[in-house]
Amino acid sequence: MEATVEKHLKNLQWLSQEKNATKDDVRGIYDNWAAEYDGSMPDICQCQNWKQIVRPLDVAVSKAFPDKGKDEIKIIDVAAGTGLTGVELNKLGYTSIDALDISQEMLNEANKKDVYKRFICTHLGDQHTSEIQSGEYDALTCVNALGNKHILPTALEEMCRIVSKGKKHIFVVGVTSA
Numbered sequence: 001m002e003a004t005v006e007k008h009l010k011n012l013q014w015l016s017q018e019k020n021a022t023k024d025d026v027r028g029i030y031d032n033w034a035a036e037y038d039g040s041m042p043d044i045c046q047c048q049n050w051k052q053i054v055r056p057l058d059v060a061v062s063k064a065f066p067d068k069g070k071d072e073i074k075i076i077d078v079a080a081g082t083g084l085t086g087v088e089l090n091k092l093g094y095t096s097i098d099a100l101d102i103s104q105e106m107l108n109e110a111n112k113k114d115v116y117k118r119f120i121c122t123h124l125g126d127q128h129t130s131e132i133q134s135g136e137y138d139a140l141t142c143v144n145a146l147g148n149k150h151i152l153p154t155a156l157e158e159m160c161r162i163v164s165k166g167k168k169h170i171f172v173v174g175v176t177s178a
């Protein structure tokens with residue numbers, strides 16, 4: 001196994017085993033990984049086809065908002081990382097995408113992709129995210145970030161809050177990497 005891949009895989013394994021790992025540990029791991037993420041993630045993660053992952057969102061959005069253009073659909077990419085999900089959404093015609101992530105270094109990499117409008121550097125958990133209003137977004141993606149001390153089930157209520165439009169919630173969630 002290549003040394004870079006091994007190093008980052010070890011960090012993820014440590015995170016899954018360390019009971020007392022904190023959000024600062026998560027942030028540190030990704031701040032460290034950011035510059036090497038795009039080159040090494042496909043060798044680490046089982047869920048690496050971002051193009052395929054965003055397709056269900058495209059289908060759901062066109063059914064839920066038949067009268068809205070894709071450029072009018074506001075999407076929040078939770079745990080956006082370096083922006084691999086945003087790139088695929090943008091290829092489908094979505095231009096109003098914001099990125100949320102706990103790691104500023106990951107968001108700096110995402111910024112280079114030139115597909116996000118706003119960057120929100122915060123931890124998403126069970127607390128109200130003050131930067132985001134209720135129902136501010138039409139759809140939400142969260143890819144490779146559920147579980148393993150990342151986005152926990154207790155954050156689901158907050159995720160619903162930010163995309164609530166009456167009874168319509170559009171979520172696309174990919175499997176976690178660890």
Ligand SMILES: C[S@@+](CC[C@H](N)C(=O)[O-])C[C@H]1O[C@@H](n2cnc3c(N)ncnc32)[C@H](O)[C@@H]1O
Binds near residue numbers: 081084102123142
């Ligand atoms: C494996 S990466 C996935 C990045 C991107 N979604 C992808 O598929 O390539 C996980 C990301 O989740 C972020 N993250 C982990 N826990 C978080 C939390 N509670 N709130 C916000 N971001 C979090 C990390 O900083 C990292 O960028």
